[in-house]
Amino acid sequence: MLKKAKLNIASQLVKSVVNGPGTRYVIWLQGCPFKCPGCFNKKFQPFFNKNLVNIETLAKKILSVEGIEGVTYTGGEPMVQAEPLYYLSSILKKYKRTIVCYTGFTMEELEKHKDPFTRKLISLVDILIDGRFQEDKKAHLVWRGSTNQKVHFLSDVYSDFQPSVHEEHSQMELVIGEKGITYTGTVKEEIINRLNQLINRREIEK
Numbered sequence: 621m622l623k624k625a626k627l628n629i630a631s632q633l634v635k636s637v638v639n640g641p642g643t644r645y646v647i648w649l650q651g652c653p654f655k656c657p658g659c660f661n662k663k664f665q666p667f668f669n670k671n672l673v674n675i676e677t678l679a680k681k682i683l684s685v686e687g688i689e690g691v692t693y694t695g696g697e698p699m700v701q702a703e704p705l706y707y708l709s710s711i712l713k714k715y716k717r718t719i720v721c722y723t724g725f726t727m728e729e730l731e732k733h734k735d736p737f738t739r740k741l742i743s744l745v746d747i748l749i750d751g752r753f754q755e756d757k758k759a760h761l762v763w764r765g766s767t768n769q770k771v772h773f774l775s776d777v778y779s780d781f782q783p784s785v786h787e788e789h790s791q792m793e794l795v796i797g798e799k800g801i802t803y804t805g806t807v808k809e810e811i812i813n814r815l816n817q818l819i820n821r822r823e824i825e826k
């Protein structure tokens with residue numbers, strides 16, 4: 621099963637410091653059923669095969685990256701791909717990498733999930749950040765964009781972070797690569813708009 625398992629990936633970032641504790645490999649999954657108004661990653665909502673990646677190949681790639689402490693799964697909706705994510709997480713855990721997982725489902729909804737791989741995946745997750753983005757509850761908090769979203773510490777690895785997650789905290793990461801510019805983090809719209817204006821005026825070279 622593992623040898624055939626594939627993950628449908630929308631995007632990846634080899635090193636990020638704004639998607640969970642420390643420096644992390646970030647995987648954005650393609651496809652999300654929630655379609656939250658104000659979603660920052662609308663292009664990751666449609667369900668289609670964007671980039672099907674073999675789990676063992678991806679695990680080797682992640683494990684070869686120096687200076688990261690783990691991986692973050694974000695959306696799209698990771699729980700829609702719980703089975704391949706469980707296989708990937710099983711390999712990464714053997715090598716002591718930590719797992720952070722975002723989901724639009726609430727913890728209460730996940731507890732009622734019938735898919736056994738949802739539970740198996742959650743059993744390997746160190747931090748789960750749950751809940752859909754709600755525009756009317758928009759806020760700039762540590763690792764999340766609306767006040768309904770909760771940070772669940774499911775293992776002790778990151779318990780030191782527990783007191784600080786309720787703080788107001790806006791962090792943006794801007795990555796300039798061959799395929800363009802990627803923004804990630806709890807990004808303030810006015811900052812993105814200003815950056816786009818500067819780029820369009822070529823005050824920042826594209």
Ligand code: SF4
Pocket residue numbers: 652653654655656658659660661662664665695696697723724751752753
């Ligand atoms: S759950 Fe997340 S990825 Fe899905 S639509 Fe809502 S904000 Fe976008």
